[in-house]
Amino acid sequence: MAISHQLKRVDFIFSNENDWEKVLSATIKKKPTDLINELISSELKGRGGAGFPTGLKWKLAAEAKSDAKYIICNADEGEPGTFKDREILSKVPYKVLTAMAVCGYITGAKEGFIYLRGEYKFLQTELNKAIDEFHYYCKEIKFDFSISIFMGSGAYICGEETALMESMEGKRGEPRNKPPFPTQHGYKNMPTVINNVETLVHTFTIFKYGAKKFYDLGVQYSRGTKLFSVSGDTPKPGIYELELGMSLQDFVYEFGDGDTKAVQVGGASGFLVPRKKFKDAAIGFKGKLTGISLPTGGSMMLFNSSRSMYNVLDNYLEFFREESCGQCTPCRVGCQQLLLGIKAVKRGEKPASYLDKLLRLTETMQLTAKCGLGQSVANSFSSIVENFQEEMIY
Amino acid sequence: MNPIKSLIRDMADKHGRSRENLLPIMQAVVEREKYLSEYSMIEIAKQFDIPAAEVYGTATFYSFIETKPAGQYIIRICKTITCAMKGKNQVLFAIQDMLKIKMGETTPDKRFTLLETNCLGWCHKAPAMMVNDEVYTELTPERVRDILTGYMKINEQNIN
Numbered sequence: 360m361a362i363s364h365q366l367k368r369v370d371f372i373f374s375n376e377n378d379w380e381k382v383l384s385a386t387i388k389k390k391p392t393d394l395i396n397e398l399i400s401s402e403l404k405g406r407g408g409a410g411f412p413t414g415l416k417w418k419l420a421a422e423a424k425s426d427a428k429y430i431i432c433n434a435d436e437g438e439p440g441t442f443k444d445r446e447i448l449s450k451v452p453y454k455v456l457t458a459m460a461v462c463g464y465i466t467g468a469k470e471g472f473i474y475l476r477g478e479y480k481f482l483q484t485e486l487n488k489a490i491d492e493f494h495y496y497c498k499e500i501k502f503d504f505s506i507s508i509f510m511g512s513g514a515y516i517c518g519e520e521t522a523l524m525e526s527m528e529g530k531r532g533e534p535r536n537k538p539p540f541p542t543q544h545g546y547k548n549m550p551t552v553i554n555n556v557e558t559l560v561h562t563f564t565i566f567k568y569g570a571k572k573f574y575d576l577g578v579q580y581s582r583g584t585k586l587f588s589v590s591g592d593t594p595k596p597g598i599y600e601l602e603l604g605m606s607l608q609d610f611v612y613e614f615g616d617g618d619t620k621a622v623q624v625g626g627a628s629g630f631l632v633p634r635k636k637f638k639d640a641a642i643g644f645k646g647k648l649t650g651i652s653l654p655t656g657g658s659m660m661l662f663n664s665s666r667s668m669y670n671v672l673d674n675y676l677e678f679f680r681e682e683s684c685g686q687c688t689p690c691r692v693g694c695q696q697l698l699l700g701i702k703a704v705k706r707g708e709k710p711a712s713y714l715d716k717l718l719r720l721t722e723t724m725q726l727t728a729k730c731g732l733g734q735s736v737a738n739s740f741s742s743i744v745e746n747f748q749e750e751m752i753y
Numbered sequence: 754m755n756p757i758k759s760l761i762r763d764m765a766d767k768h769g770r771s772r773e774n775l776l777p778i779m780q781a782v783v784e785r786e787k788y789l790s791e792y793s794m795i796e797i798a799k800q801f802d803i804p805a806a807e808v809y810g811t812a813t814f815y816s817f818i819e820t821k822p823a824g825q826y827i828i829r830i831c832k833t834i835t836c837a838m839k840g841k842n843q844v845l846f847a848i849q850d851m852l853k854i855k856m857g858e859t860t861p862d863k864r865f866t867l868l869e870t871n872c873l874g875w876c877h878k879a880p881a882m883m884v885n886d887e888v889y890t891e892l893t894p895e896r897v898r899d900i901l902t903g904y905m906k907i908n909e910q911n912i913n
Contacts, residue, residue, distance in 0.1 A: 436874055437871070437872060437874075438872070439833045439834055439835070439871075439872040439876070440834070440835060440872070440876050441872075441874065441876075442874040442875060442876055442877060445874050476874075477815075477817040478870075478873050478874060478883065478888075479874070480886040481886055481887065481888060509776075509777075510776075510777070510780060511815075511817075512776060512779075512780060512815035512816070512817040512818050513815055513816035513817035513818075513870070514814060514815050514816060515871060515872075526776065527773060527776075528772055528773055529771075529772035529773050529774065529775030529776055529811060530772070530811055531810055531811055531814040532814060532815075547773075588876065588877065589877065590835045590876035590877045590879065591834075591835055591838065591876075592838075596876070596877035596878070597877050598877070623834075627833075627834070660834065660835060660876070662838075666838065670837075671834060674832075674833065674834045674837055675834065678833060678834075678871055678872075681871060682871060684814070
C-alpha cells in the first residue's frame with residue numbers, strides 16, 4: 360500500500376535528547392518574558408486533550424504573586440487507547456525534566472513533581488536515576504530546581520488537573536470547582552503549572568529550535584505535531600508523531616485494515632466517527648478546519664466491520680461508571696443509568712425511543728457535571744448512538 | 754512492635770506527618786502487606802492525627818489500595834476496549850481455569866488474587882495484564898499459562 364502523501368511523519372519528540380544540558384543552560388540565560396513570547400508565538404496547545412494554550416498558562420503562573428509555586432508534569436495517562444506518555448518517559452525523560460526546569464525558571468517555581476500513574480510504576484526506578492543525574496547537573500550550573508515523583512494509585516479521574524492536586528494532597532481524587540484555576544490556586548493552594556508529558560516535550564523542541572520550526576507545521580489553530588497512539592483493528596498499532604490537521608480519511612488509508620467501520624478519536628471521552636464521515640473529519644482544534652474538527656489527546660482506535668458498536672459503547676460506559684469519582688450527581692447517577700438504559704433497550708425491555716431519553720440525559724450531564732469526565736460522556740454516547748442506532752436496538 | 758506499626762511510624766518519621774504523605778505511606782503498607790488493613794488505617798490515622806474515616810475515605814478511592822486481604826501476586830487484567838477486542842476473555846478463562854478461582858477471588862494458598870482493571874496503556878500490544886508491578890502484553894492463553902507457571906515455581910523454590 361502506498362503511503363498517503365497527506366500524512367506527514369515527523370520526528371521531533373523521540374529525536375536525540377543528549378543535548379539537554381546545552382538546551383537547559385542556554386535557555387535559562389534568556390529573559391523569561393522572551394521565552395514566554397516565544398512559546399505564545401508557537402501557538403502550542405496542551406496535548407493532554409483539552410488544548411489550552413501553553414504559553415498563556417505559563418504567563419499566568421509567572422504573573423501570579425506568591426512565595427511558592429509548583430510545576431507538575433501530568434503523567435496520569437489513563438484515557439483508553441492512549442499510551443504515548445509512557446513511551447516519552449521511558450525514551451526521552453531528560454526532555455521532560457529540562458522542560459519542567461525551564462518552566463520553573465520562567466514562573467519562579469523551585470519545585471516540580473511528576474504524577475506517575477500506578478500502572479506505570481515499572482518506570483519509577485529508571486526515571487529516578489534520570490532525576491538524580493538531572494539534579495547533579497542543576498547543582499553544577501547552580502540552578503535551583505528539584506523534581507520528584509508522586510505515584511498515583513489507579514484512578515482515571517486523577518488525570519483531571521485539580522483531582523490530581525487533591526490526590527497529591529493526600530485526599531480523594533475529586534475535582535475542584537474552576538475557577539480559580541491552578542495557575543492561581545493549584546497544589547497546596549499555590550500557583551501551579553500543570554502540563555501533560557507531551558506538551559512539556561514540545562516546549563523543549565520550541566526552546567531548542569525556536570517557535571517557527573514548530574509553528575510551520577500543522578494548520579491554522581492547530582500548529583505543530585502530535586503523538587498518536589494507534590490501536591484496535593490496524594495492521595500497524597503503535598505510536599506515531601504526525602502533523603496536526605490531517606484528514607481522518609488519510610489516516611484510515613494509512614492505518615486501516617481495509618475494512619474500517621469507525622474510528623474513535625480521543626479515547627472513550629472523545630468521538631466515534633463512522634466511515635461515511637471520514638472525509639469530512641480532520642484532527643485538530645476547532646477553527647479554520649472545515650467540516651468536523653476533532654481535538655484529541657492522541658488516542659486513535661480503529662474498529663472494523665466485525666465489531667459491534669453496542670459492545671464498544673457498553674465497554675466505555677462500564678469504564679465511566681467505575682471511574683466516575685461519585686462526587687457530583689449528574690455524573691455518578693448518569694453513568695449508571697446510561698449503562699442500565701442501553702442494556703434495557705438491547706434486551707427489548709425498553710422501546711427504541713428510550714435512546715432519545717438517554718441522549719437527553721447525556722446533554723444534561725454535559726451541562727451540569729462538575730468536570731470533564733461527566734461532561735464528555737455525551738461525546739462518545741451520542742456519536743455512537745446516533746450513527747449506529749440499529750446496532751443499539753437489534 | 755508490630756512490623757506494620759513500625760513501618761508506618763518509621764515512614765512518618767522520615768517523610769513527615771503532613772497530609773501530602775498519606776498516599777505514599779498507604780502505598781508502602783500495600784507494597785508490604787498487599788492490602789491496607791483496618792489496623793493499618795487506624796495506625797496511620799494516629800500518626801497523622803486525623804480521623805480514621807479520612808484515611809478510610811482516601812484509601813477506598815484508589816483501586817490499587819486494596820482494603821481486603823489479597824494474595825502475594827495480584828493479577829490485574831485489563832478489560833478496556835482494545836484488550837476486550839483482542840481476546841482478553843480467552844486469557845481470563847485460562848487464568849481462572851489454571852488457578853481455580855473466579856474474578857475477585859484469592860487462591861486458598863494466598864498466592865494469587867485475580868482482578869480486572871481499566872486501561873493499562875498497552876492497547877497496541879493488547880491484551881495486557883499486570884502481576885504486581887510487572888506488565889505482560891500480547892497475551893494468549895498459552896502465554897499466560899507459562900507466565901503463571903513461572904510465578905508458581907518461584908514459590909516452590911522459596912518453600913524448598
